[in-house]
Amino acid sequence: METLQLLRTLSEARGPSGLERAATDVIADLWQPFVDSIAVDRLGSLVATKNGSGTAPRPRLMLSAHCDEIALMVTDVVEANGFGFLRVTAVGGVDIRHLYSQRVVVHGREDIPGVLASLPTRLLPEDRRSGAYGFEDLMVDVGLSAESTRNLIRIGDFVTFDQHLVELVNGRVAGKALDNRASVAAVTICLEQLHGRAHVWDVLAVASSQEETRLLGAATSAYRLQPDAAVALDVSYATSYNAKDSINVELGSGPMIDQCINIHPGINKALIDAAKALEIKFTHVGYGGNSGTDAQYIQIARAGIPTGLLSIPQRYMHTMVETVDIKDVERTGRLLAEFVVRLSADFIDTISAEMLEA
Template structure:
């Protein structure tokens, strides 16, 4: 197995901030429709696919969110500079010197600007920037901007995917790498014991909203979240801070701030990985959450849930980095977990 980098590149570079996922959603539908037995789009905009199993007695749901962190226009001033607010979590210092795309009547390129260091006071130079300190410069007059841009237009970050060593690097690896993994898993799946619902969810970055609705609709017995996680294997990191490391295998989630994964699912996933010589590492994240929380809790009966996590450096920046071997191992683990669900004793013990 090798990573289809050209497909991953298309998925990562597509636009789709929370609530405005249409571009990436259309790309997903085009790729996944031939691979599944059914496909529908719910009122939230989730893409819900299903592959029939040998039995419909139980259901498994896999959730991968398609939205990316971004911005939305809040104001255009009398000189044509655009103010915005965030959609998702940002470290403000990562906005410095970045290009963005405002999706107005047409797509228009802009740059993030803030007060030049040359005119800052000594005190200002020592302070970290805040989101409110930034504006977007489109290089246009007020009249030109008004012809294209309106309050409420979504804004995405502009950065292409490149290969670096054995890694891929781009904006929106979180969580487009998981979208890619779910598509490739659906492509690879052969016979599955139970119906598998592959769900490409919306609005995760603003509160796992799409996954909540999809899980409520599907009411799965088994659940798998699919998302990136922190790889803090960087200079200055203490061993207990790393969470995961790049190239050390796919990660099996034990818990995060919103989910304690079912101990049965964790044991099952570890067994599948070991039995099939899939390189893996444990993930225990003390902050943050993923669609796993909604999948686990929002169905009528709850679900036996866990998560496949993809180690990623530089999260919520435009230079997110994942290792191609970790991506491959994530596909293998998810596929084999779905194919073997009827081989494990799921009783409480």
């Protein structure tokens, strides 16, 4: 599939944290042709296995890209003028400043479109008139009678953002859930590339659940699968007109290879070597503390798992207009495939020994 279409399919799938099934169904269809087995586990993560060519028991590499997206949840159904309105709360790190006047889909007994609304400033309580809206000011208007609303929607129903993928100039696209479906696309490209190439290691591709809320899918999958090594994929900050920081890199400058306390130096080096071998653009980024990605919990599963992290530069993270460069997604997929192909049977022994070498 062309990468643009791949991103469109993935971005428009609906998989809020905790209810990823619709998204994992889409991903399973995409991965199926390239893998030996595939299943959803009880916490909602999709796990696909592609067997390696080495002699069994083969070492196993886990690739983890979370497939959940930030969303909202209904906390109350209230009535005015005979109509039903929904009070909502955040699922994951929703930036409330983006919500007013957004189109949404409420996943009630059926999918119901709605719009996020509020009173005009002059009708808000005096202490709420300046500053961004809060959840106490916002409500979803579904345009149905209070009775229909109550019949179709209950407290606890998920609400996702309704935004189609938009093509920008320069091979860039914008849409919802590209955090982290852009990485899922990269894993898809990797699996497709590996389809025609020999690799010694088994590859366990995981579309992990509930990253946005608590890194749940990565933690539990890593524990259950017990891989010998892992690479997590996520999006990271790209510079934009209103976001400049030393960690930010330009859109289109290739994947970021992250180094922080979650990362094993041996995996980090192997990722850099693979990027250099392919002569693709990449940025080596370093920072203090935890990455806040799947890598953080994979590293500490059981007795510890050597883990690396690739990030795709992205603008406007946690909005409905998350923006990535298609080339960066493709480069990340190719880099990942190259990394997998280059893994030797004794890779873990080598990087372990280096820990005690001066």
